[in-house]
Amino acid sequence: xxxxxxxxxxxxxxxxxxxxxxxxxxxxxxxxxxxxxxxxxxxxxxxxxxxxxxxxxxxxxxxxxxxxxxxxxxxxxxxxxxxxxxxxxxxxxxxxxxxxxxxxxxxxxxxxxxxxxxxxxxxxxxxxxxxxxxxxxxxxxxxxxxxxxxxxxxxxxxxxxxxxxxxxxxxxxxxxxxxxxxxxxxxxxxxxxxxxxxxxxxxxxxxxxxxxxxxxxxxxxxxxxxxxxxxxxxxxxxxxxxxxxxxxxxxxxxxxxxxxxxxxxxxxxxxxxxxxxxxxxxxxxxxxxxxxxxxxxxxxxxxxxxxxxxxxxxxxxxxxxxx
Amino acid sequence: xxxxxxxxxxxxxxxxxxxxxxxxxxxxxxxxxxxxxxxxxxxxxxxxxxxxxxxxxxxxxxxxxxxxxxxxxxxxxxxxxxxxxxxxxxxxxxxxxxxxxxxxxxxxxxxxxxxxxxxxxxxxxxxxxxxxxxxxxxxxxxxxxxxxxxxxxxxxxxxxxxxxxxxxxxxxxxxxxxxxxxxxxxxxxxxxxxxxxxxxxxxxxxxxxxxxxxxxxxxxxxxxxxxxxxxxxxxxxxxxxxxxxxxxxxxxxxxxxxxxxxxxxxxxxxxxxxxxxxxxxxxxxxxxxxxxxxxxxxxxxxxxxxxxxxxxxxxxxxxxxxxxxxxxxxxxxxxxxxxxxxxxxxxxxxxxx
Numbered sequence: 159x160x161x162x163x164x165x166x167x168x169x170x171x172x173x174x175x176x177x178x179x180x181x182x183x184x185x186x187x188x189x190x191x192x193x194x195x196x197x198x199x200x201x202x203x204x205x206x207x208x209x210x211x212x213x214x215x216x217x218x219x220x221x222x223x224x225x226x227x228x229x230x231x232x233x234x235x236x237x238x239x240x241x242x243x244x245x246x247x248x249x250x251x252x253x254x255x256x257x258x259x260x261x262x263x264x265x266x267x268x269x270x271x272x273x274x275x276x277x278x279x280x281x282x283x284x285x286x287x288x289x290x291x292x293x294x295x296x297x298x299x300x301x302x303x304x305x306x307x308x309x310x311x312x313x314x315x316x317x318x319x320x321x322x323x324x325x326x327x328x329x330x331x332x333x334x335x336x337x338x339x340x341x342x343x344x345x346x347x348x349x350x351x352x353x354x355x356x357x358x359x360x361x362x363x364x365x366x367x368x369x370x371x372x373x374x375x376x377x378x379x380x381x382x383x384x385x386x387x388x389x390x391x392x393x394x395x396x397x398x399x400x401x402x403x404x405x406x407x408x409x410x411x412x413x414x415x416x417x418x419x420x421x422x423x424x425x426x427x428x429x430x431x432x433x434x435x436x437x438x439x440x441x442x443x444x445x446x447x448x449x450x451x452x453x454x455x456x457x458x459x460x461x462x463x464x465x466x467x468x469x470x471x472x473x474x475x476x477x478x479x480x481x
Numbered sequence: 482x483x484x485x486x487x488x489x490x491x492x493x494x495x496x497x498x499x500x501x502x503x504x505x506x507x508x509x510x511x512x513x514x515x516x517x518x519x520x521x522x523x524x525x526x527x528x529x530x531x532x533x534x535x536x537x538x539x540x541x542x543x544x545x546x547x548x549x550x551x552x553x554x555x556x557x558x559x560x561x562x563x564x565x566x567x568x569x570x571x572x573x574x575x576x577x578x579x580x581x582x583x584x585x586x587x588x589x590x591x592x593x594x595x596x597x598x599x600x601x602x603x604x605x606x607x608x609x610x611x612x613x614x615x616x617x618x619x620x621x622x623x624x625x626x627x628x629x630x631x632x633x634x635x636x637x638x639x640x641x642x643x644x645x646x647x648x649x650x651x652x653x654x655x656x657x658x659x660x661x662x663x664x665x666x667x668x669x670x671x672x673x674x675x676x677x678x679x680x681x682x683x684x685x686x687x688x689x690x691x692x693x694x695x696x697x698x699x700x701x702x703x704x705x706x707x708x709x710x711x712x713x714x715x716x717x718x719x720x721x722x723x724x725x726x727x728x729x730x731x732x733x734x735x736x737x738x739x740x741x742x743x744x745x746x747x748x749x750x751x752x753x754x755x756x757x758x759x760x761x762x763x764x765x766x767x768x769x770x771x772x773x774x775x776x777x778x779x780x781x782x783x784x785x786x787x788x789x790x791x792x793x794x795x796x797x798x799x800x801x802x803x804x805x806x807x808x809x810x811x812x813x814x815x816x817x818x819x820x821x822x823x824x825x826x827x828x829x830x831x832x833x834x
Contacts, residue, residue: 216584218580249615249616249617250617252614252615252617253615253616257615257616259616259617259618261583261618266580266583267583267612267616267618269608271603271607274576274603274607274608276576277572277573277574277575277576277577277579277580277604278576278577278579278580278583278608279580280573280576280577280580281576281577281578281579281580281581281582281583281584282580282581282583282584283580284565284577284580284581285580285581285584285585285586286584287562288535288562288563288581288586289584289586295580307572308570308572308573308576308603311568311570311572311573311574311576312573312576312577314568314570314573315567315568315570315573315574315577318568474613474614474617475613475614475650475651476613476651476653476674476675477613477619477621477674477675478674
């Protein structure tokens with residue numbers, strides 16, 4: 159890979175990292191209403207996968223979706239404004255953290271119910287097929303969602319119709335507050351096998367490994383050869399949702415969390431870039447500073463934005479004719 | 482429009498009855514069609530007009546053409562890409578329709594029976610319904626839901642689940658009672674940028690025939706229709722029960738002057754037409770085939786209590802199915818369903834109050 163492209167992967171991972179750390183901070187300070195689920199520790203999955211997509215390709219996202227949206231090109235300012243419930247947010251304040259969407263970037267929306275995006279991704283793939291286009295859709299979902307029956311429905315639809323969809327399971331080891339292994343039979347990537355489609359496991363903390371696996375699956379999909387199920391094994395550094403310590407006792411050991419932090423996808427990739435591209439070290443610092451500044455600017459934008467007037471609660475229930 | 486005598490639905494079933502074949506392009510002329518043929522005609526008309534319209538559902542393609550033959554011959558005309566046979570996985574294929582609609586297509590999904598819609602409930606109420614509100618992204622699909630009973634089909638092939646969807650913000654719900662409206666409302670639903678659930682009444686499929694305008698005939702969503710004018714009492718109804726109500730009103734001719742409002746659209750509700758009629762007649766009987774508790778009739782009764790109280794000369798009578806699952810055995814199903822006799826009795830009781 160060209161060094162510029164490597165730096166761009168780093169930039170996007172860092173953008174997610176500082177965005178999510180800022181979200182944590184704002185939530186702790188009580189400045190964000192509602193629930194937020196941060197993507198810290200999983201940055202390599204979204205960035206690796208989206209790095210092989212075109213702007214005209216699509217993704218579906220989850221309740222832990224900030225990283226997916228940023229990796230597909232979403233602007234952190236309207237994202238942050240949406241988290242604040244402001245009128246200038248991506249959803250005019252109607253959705254919040256779990257509902258970011260920008261169809262112009264191919265982001266077919268985040269979904270606050272586990273598994274919600276899965277059949278929509280199959281539909282997006284079916285639409286590209288029906289329309290004779292060569293687009294590809296990446297469906298992000300978690301290991302918890304893998305137990306929703308609709309995953310098997312969507313894998314079947316995608317297999318029988320050879321849909322251009324990549325099902326990308328982010329196995330972060332926990333289904334909310336319960337270890338995935340406690341309530342999940344077998345390995346998730348092996349659920350591809352009975353459908354006759356490739357199922358692969360990758361190190362979800364290694365952005366280049368994710369990128370490699372995604373590239374193979376996306377190319378295959380674009381050639382009309384059908385779907386792939388990728389299981390990216392990773393770890394959620396933060397809790398299921400911010401502030402959960404107020405109502406849930408520790409369900410993970412400190413040793414476990416620390417062992418995964420030792421494999422932090424952002425810092426590990428940074429170290430690798432420093433080793434491989436020593437002459438560009440200062441650019442990494444510049445990226446860190448620039449991303450920090452842009453997230454700070456996003457917070458200022460969000461704080462300055464107006465709340466929607468209460469009368470807007472009644473608006474947008476229906477699309478107007480011709481909308 | 483001609484109605485067959487009692488015993489609607491005698492041709493119901495999986496028999497290979499002829500489906501719509503005659504569709505004249507352009508307007509002006511009319512053809513006599515069954516309710517079922519009118520549905521088929523609407524689909525053909527829209528699929529010929531708009532390449533983004535496609536149909537999907539169980540067993541709908543090929544020579545079979547769906548359990549009720551609505552799409553018989555469609556694959557031949559429109560090709561397999563636009564006439565998509567799905568496995569039995571309502572959450573999966575309604576969810577896929579959500580994705581297709583987000584991508585700009587206009588899928589028309591056939592539920593084989595409205596009863597099966599519960600399997601796709603999540604995709605409808607959590608994703609399709611709020612998507613414009615939460616995302617600003619329209620979901621222009623239609624689900625055709627063959628509903629209603631009286632045809633001895635038992636608990637899982639006779640239901641009228643419209644109240645679930647009327648209660649869900651973001652959905653539109655229509656329920657035609659005539660061949661002309663079956664066509665007109667389906668075309669309007671396909672053109673609408675919102676998810677529309679189209680309840681088609683199975684007992685009407687082949688039991689009623691009527692004049693249907695050729696070509697691009699639309700019936701506006703959100704407009705009720707006065708199907709019988711009267712001065713002393715208003716029956717508010719929809720779907721197959723419109724015909725039972727008309728029969729009851731005919732039977733009472735000379736005794737009570739009955740006006741009948743066919744709602745046609747259950748959401749958004751045409752409150753203006755309902756209120757104007759009841760303010761004129763001063764009495765109302767609300768009736769539908771779905772069970773009564775928290776049904777559409779309850780909403781109509783509440784509307785009349787809130788906005789027409791001072792015009793009412795009698796309590797609003799409300800008829801519906803029993804608050805039970807739909808029973809199979811004919812005498813039990815007859816006990817379950819409102820029919821001409823029960824409507825006649827309710828009209829008399831309300832008129833005499």
